Amino acid sequence: MDISRRAAFGAALAGGAAALLRPGEAGAAPDRTLPAAPPPDWKRGFDDQRICDLGDGRFLNPLLAGDHPDPAILKDGADYYMTFSSFDSYPGLTIWHSRDLVNWQPRKAALTKNIGAVWAVSLEKHAGRYFLYIPVKASPNSIFVIWADHIDGPWSDPIDLGLHDHIDPCHAVGEDGSRWLFLSGGDRVRLSEDGLSTIGKVEHVYDPWHYPETWDVESFSPEGPKIHRHKGWFYMITAVGGTAGPPTGHMVIAARARSIHGPWEQCPANPLVRTVRNDEAWWSRGHASLVEAPDGSWWSVYHGFENGYWTLGRQALLDPIEWTADGWFRMTGGDLSRPIRKPGGGAPVPHGQALSDDFSGPLALGRKWNFFKPAPGESDRVSVEAGTLVLKASGKAPADSSPLLLIAGDTGYAFECDIEIAPGGTAGLVLFYDEKLYCGLGFDEKRFVTHQYGMERGRPANPYGRRLRMRVTNRQHIVAFHLSGDGGKTWKRFDRGMEVSGYHHNVRGGFLMLRPGLYSAGAGAAKFRDFRFRAL
Missing domain, CATH: 2.115.10.20 (Glycosyl hydrolase domain; family 43)
Structure with a gap:
């Protein structure tokens, strides 16, 4: 970066x-x-x-x-x-x-x-x-x-x-x-x-x-x-x-x-x-x-x-x-x-890890990124090539595509990424609890797809084509999406906001958390570049 x-x-x-x-x-x-x-x-x-x-x-x-x-x-x-x-x-x-x-x-x-x-x-x-x-x-x-x-x-x-x-x-x-x-x-x-x-x-x-x-x-x-x-x-x-x-x-x-x-x-x-x-x-x-x-x-x-x-x-x-x-x-x-x-003694190690990822080396699979409910051989879907995460498409939506997810521990954060899809592909960024409760934004080459309550909802026109930069901001459960067609120089807010305080165990069960991540569905493979995360 x-x-x-x-x-x-x-x-x-x-x-x-x-x-x-x-x-x-x-x-x-x-x-x-x-x-x-x-x-x-x-x-x-x-x-x-x-x-x-x-x-x-x-x-x-x-x-x-x-x-x-x-x-x-x-x-x-x-x-x-x-x-x-x-x-x-x-x-x-x-x-x-x-x-x-x-x-x-x-x-x-x-x-x-x-x-x-x-x-x-x-x-x-x-x-x-x-x-x-x-x-x-x-x-x-x-x-x-x-x-x-x-x-x-x-x-x-x-x-x-x-x-x-x-x-x-x-x-x-x-x-x-x-x-x-x-x-x-x-x-x-x-x-x-x-x-x-x-x-x-x-x-x-x-x-x-x-x-x-x-x-x-x-x-x-x-x-x-x-x-x-x-x-x-x-x-x-x-x-x-x-x-x-x-x-x-x-x-x-x-x-x-x-x-x-x-x-x-x-x-x-x-x-x-x-x-x-x-x-x-x-x-x-x-x-x-x-x-x-x-x-x-x-x-x-x-x-x-x-x-x-x-x-x-x-x-x-x-x-x-x-x-x-x-x-x-x-x-x-x-x-x-x-x-x-603090307790005394012991030489401290650096705490935690960066969630931002420029994909310049092997993917930190397991240490940082995890698949949700992966099928056998799921890791074969992912590769890293010269600063690009290539994720083969699976399923039709986040629910059945086994998204790649992170654990983010702050009450507010934003994450963004360049996303390029193949013809027939759909990809995007999500806040994911499980396959029946998630939200986010995806796109194919003609339309966006809004994910909310674990369902696919609005599909407004996509003027950006097959490549854009997307940002998701989760500020104390208030979620906003921003889009850029020039690599992040200028941004336009997407006309759909969300509130996610109910995306948790006492509503859905499962003992999980709401996790940021990315998905690739439909056909071909999606390419993700310059993933950046920042706690607010």
């Missing part, structure tokens, strides 16, 4: 207001929160995306903005690795790397074969080998395992463990060296010594703590167990209350036992995390893990929805914890609306 075009892009978007923090309460006796002054805006990184490290010894949640649900974290010496539910995005299960728990970089995707919608996984290292235990929603539902001798792979082909009635596995090793998968609903099953098959039947070992019936929740849904061994105790951390629904539903509870075989004792302070008011900064907080920082302090990673932004999906959050004299622990970050002192 040359300097003049970069400046023009910035000037065109200069009206975008930065996302502001919302006030909230600090928790009881916070040991790391700083409640004295109003919290600042987030720090900005690649493409002006917000990042949590404030650069002054503090950080401000979210840890990873945008849809990063069900965090599975692994401490591996001085390195930390984390991955998230990737659902129908493939390549999936991108591995993120950190040295300080606050700054994270994506590495590679571990799962390339479409085995279904990937839910909450378990990322483990045992006897020098890495394992991912992967629950999928498919026909039938099941739990798979893949393994690798290096975190960057190559990862094995998925092995079906034949567990059709459970989700959210967590690998655990007992005091006797036995290997187990703990499962949703308080169940578990034993694993073979190599961790690649099960032994015996699923057994019920734990009845989770239940909240008062007067609380506003989605459902009981005990899920996401995480097992941690610390100072002679096994701690089981579980999510209850439902993942979405009412903002006050999702929560974190804990139990402990001296043996991996129980009995399990409920934490007297349950729930350890819960949104209690609709005006808090973060809604539906839950699905927690514990991890030790480089300086020996302890932290919890979990997810939550940002107040008013269900569309961004469940974002990763970091909460300091304190071990108490009776051997339990508590969260000390309050409602996470204020800056928190």
Whole structure:
């Protein structure tokens, strides 16, 4: 991107207001929160995306903005690795790397074969080998395992463990060296010594703590167990209350036992995390893990929805914890609306990645771009040639074309791209939740096609022919489209605006987020050049 075009892009978007923090309460006796002054805006990184490290010894949640649900974290010496539910995005299960728990970089995707919608996984290292235990929603539902001798792979082909009635596995090793998968609903099953098959039947070992019936929740849904061994105790951390629904539903509870075989004792302070008011900064907080920082302090990673932004999906959050004299622990970050002192130690890596793409090298497939519900061989549709992304057409519209999508974590952003279509082709830019809920703008050589509510609607005349430049602006759920026939020197606003605050899980289901991206349908192949993204 040359300097003049970069400046023009910035000037065109200069009206975008930065996302502001919302006030909230600090928790009881916070040991790391700083409640004295109003919290600042987030720090900005690649493409002006917000990042949590404030650069002054503090950080401000979210840890990873945008849809990063069900965090599975692994401490591996001085390195930390984390991955998230990737659902129908493939390549999936991108591995993120950190040295300080606050700054994270994506590495590679571990799962390339479409085995279904990937839910909450378990990322483990045992006897020098890495394992991912992967629950999928498919026909039938099941739990798979893949393994690798290096975190960057190559990862094995998925092995079906034949567990059709459970989700959210967590690998655990007992005091006797036995290997187990703990499962949703308080169940578990034993694993073979190599961790690649099960032994015996699923057994019920734990009845989770239940909240008062007067609380506003989605459902009981005990899920996401995480097992941690610390100072002679096994701690089981579980999510209850439902993942979405009412903002006050999702929560974190804990139990402990001296043996991996129980009995399990409920934490007297349950729930350890819960949104209690609709005006808090973060809604539906839950699905927690514990991890030790480089300086020996302890932290919890979990997810939550940002107040008013269900569309961004469940974002990763970091909460300091304190071990108490009776051997339990508590969260000390309050409602996470204020800056928190960073853990000490560890050399930070550059946080995040640029979403802009000049297509000058191999496509960052899996690390940045993902197909939605790809068919076998879907990656054969895409190639990069001298600064051009060539995407072969598939289907007739975004719904059946397996669009290429990004995770954008800001409450406002704009993205634009040069698009050239082949005769008979249709292509464009989208904000995509799933195949039944999306919006955007596409064109063929004679007409535009307006995508709204997951349907193809207006088809006004296209005066630009088979090549144009298109911009999509999503400013706090208000969407506008602009078009240029001279490479971005002059722009004309397209006469259709949209509002997308309802494009989310509580309307459609599916646990996804509204993602920016591009599609190619009809005939031939579309060419995309100079893709630029900027957070507002």
